[in-house]
Amino acid sequence: MTNNVFSKIGFNYLTMAIVAIICQIIIVNIIHLTNPTVLQDINILTAITSVCNYLLPFPIFYWLMKKIEIQNMEKQTLSIKTFILYAGIALSLMWVGNTVGLFITDLLSGAIHNNIANPVQNLINNTNIWFNLIIISIIAPIFEELFFRKILIDRTIKYGANVSIVLSAVLFALFHGNLNQFCYALLLGGFLAYVYTQTGNIKYSIILHGIVNFMGSVVSLFVGQSAMHLQTGGTLLDASLIMGYLLIIFITLIIGFYGIAKFRPKKTELPLKTIFLNYGMVCFIGFFIFEILRQILA
Numbered sequence: 001m002t003n004n005v006f007s008k009i010g011f012n013y014l015t016m017a018i019v020a021i022i023c024q025i026i027i028v029n030i031i032h033l034t035n036p037t038v039l040q041d042i043n044i045l046t047a048i049t050s051v052c053n054y055l056l057p058f059p060i061f062y063w064l065m066k067k068i069e070i071q072n073m074e075k076q077t078l079s080i081k082t083f084i085l086y087a088g089i090a091l092s093l094m095w096v097g098n099t100v101g102l103f104i105t106d107l108l109s110g111a112i113h114n115n116i117a118n119p120v121q122n123l124i125n126n127t128n129i130w131f132n133l134i135i136i137s138i139i140a141p142i143f144e145e146l147f148f149r150k151i152l153i154d155r156t157i158k159y160g161a162n163v164s165i166v167l168s169a170v171l172f173a174l175f176h177g178n179l180n181q182f183c184y185a186l187l188l189g190g191f192l193a194y195v196y197t198q199t200g201n202i203k204y205s206i207i208l209h210g211i212v213n214f215m216g217s218v219v220s221l222f223v224g225q226s227a228m229h230l231q232t233g234g235t236l237l238d239a240s241l242i243m244g245y246l247l248i249i250f251i252t253l254i255i256g257f258y259g260i261a262k263f264r265p266k267k268t269e270l271p272l273k274t275i276f277l278n279y280g281m282v283c284f285i286g287f288f289i290f291e292i293l294r295q296i297l298a
Helices: 002-034 036-040 042-055 058-065 080-112 119-126 129-153 161-175 179-199 202-231 236-261 272-276 279-297
Strands: none
Touching: 002 036, 002 042, 002 058, 002 161, 002 272, 002 279, 036 042, 042 119, 042 129, 058 129, 080 179, 080 202, 080 236, 080 279, 119 129, 119 179, 119 202, 129 161, 129 179, 129 202, 161 179, 161 272, 161 279, 179 202, 179 279, 202 236, 272 279
16 A cells, blocks of 8 residues: 555656656747747746746646645744754755765766766856746745645655655655756755655745755856956956855855754665655656666767
8 A cells, every 4th residue: 555655656746747848848849830039048948948847737746646645744933043054954965965966977977978968057057147036046946845845745744754855855856857966956855855844834945945046046156257257357346256155155064064963864664665666656767767867868
């Protein structure tokens, strides 16, 4: 019975991914037939991708997941001190995970003699700053926390908090579909799942996710531009922005590592094979491993 629930979950998330891909293919082809020049604008392509990834699959996905019984969670309020600690941990996991991910992709790029593209970095560098703010820092955190934390954890918490955390982390990391994001999505997804299991309040994980995405997209874009300006002279404002960003990283890492050091890993309440070795999860994992390999070899 338990195995069957996880299999359904795997198939449901796979269905959501396939629906998103189908919607994107249909919309892009319609636009290509009517006004193909529109597709040359990366901002419009990003908007289309967001609608297809978040809005259009949501009704089908929610209808499928509604068939799985939920367990209501008691809501807890975080103190300001704890929230700051959690923000430090979330940002630290993002920066550490991103560094590990870049290191792995660089090693693989050298091994296969092929530069592995970073789709998120390309998106951040080429889209309008307001798109970064609205889509990456606001829309994405809201929908991703609903998909991978609230809807998922409400239906798996009965099997234990650690089961929900591990499952949320793995599904979230694989769903990104590329190696560059896998490491930090795995770490961040697991921590945001932990926050939701502790508080029962999705607003905290949404806000933390938004802070992480804001720092990784909007703020990092401004810092990158300032670094480029300094190479050709730059201004005091450029230098101040970079120094301020480095100071934030330093303080955040101290807070984050302090918080991380307090965690004591625990075994999941169910064996990992029960969670992942079923038809639905195997199909989901296999599909996204194929997507990641396709991205590596592209």
